Amino acid sequence: FASDARLPEGFDVAGAKAVLGGSLFARSMVPHGNAAFIIAEEGKQGAKQTLVRITASEPPRALAAHRPGVGAIAADAARLYWAEGGSIFSTASTTGGAAKGLIRFPGARVTSLGMSGTSLVASLVPKGLDPFSSEPVGAVVSLSLTGGKPTVLATRQVRPSEVGTDGATAVWVAGYPADLRSANLLSREVRTLAARAGGPVLIDQ
Numbered sequence: 001f002a003s004d005a006r007l008p009e010g011f012d013v014a015g016a017k018a019v020l021g022g023s024l025f026a027r028s029m030v031p032h033g034n035a036a037f038i039i040a041e042e043g044k045q046g047a048k049q050t051l052v053r054i055t056a057s058e059p060p061r062a063l064a065a066h067r068p069g070v071g072a073i074a075a076d077a078a079r080l081y082w083a084e085g086g087s088i089f090s091t092a093s094t095t096g097g098a099a100k101g102l103i104r105f106p107g108a109r110v111t112s113l114g115m116s117g118t119s120l121v122a123s124l125v126p127k128g129l130d131p132f133s134s135e136p137v138g139a140v141v142s143l144s145l146t147g148g149k150p151t152v153l154a155t156r157q158v159r160p161s162e163v164g165t166d167g168a169t170a171v172w173v174a175g176y177p178a179d180l181r182s183a184n185l186l187s188r189e190v191r192t193l194a195a196r197a198g199g200p201v202l203i204d205q
Helices: none
Strands: 024-030 035-041 048-055 061-068 068-074 079-084 088-094 096-104 108-116 119-126 138-144 151-157 159-167 168-173 180-185 191-194
Touching: 024 068, 035 068, 048 068, 048 079, 048 151, 061 079, 061 088, 061 096, 079 108, 088 108, 119 159, 119 168, 138 168, 151 168
Parallel strands: 068 108, 108 159
Antiparallel strands: 024 035, 035 048, 048 061, 068 079, 079 088, 088 096, 108 119, 119 138, 138 151, 159 168, 168 180, 180 191
């Protein structure tokens, strides 16, 4: 948890161990297996980010440093994926290394990522769109990590975010007020699972 997070009354943090600090400020975290992956802001201005892997048994490891505008991350046992604007990159999720470009969506900004197996899903909005806009201009797409072009699962989405997948179905939050929605990765039929639902969203794999 973050040190400035609001905790339930009576929550005991006496045994908590600090794993990140100094000039890095944790912004968001994605768990996978026995590790957690953090987008850490560099300094209070947050112009650039470092992607950090933490476990209970090892010191924090920077997998990618000094990246500009990281907006979303997703991870599995082999790779860590992240978005910068409309581009998605990856690196080894245990050792880091050179960033590998996966795909670029010109004129778009990736708001969230999710993955399972060989499937990666992303929510997109136009670059420069006001974060509080209620225009139905967002989209949700899926991409096979084995190759091929991305598949559009949904269009005309308002503020799509919190996307996730189990490899067969994608789920996300969109709308104003927000709903929890889903689409089969093959049939692309969009369903509303719950009205007036917010994130975070987790899908059982």
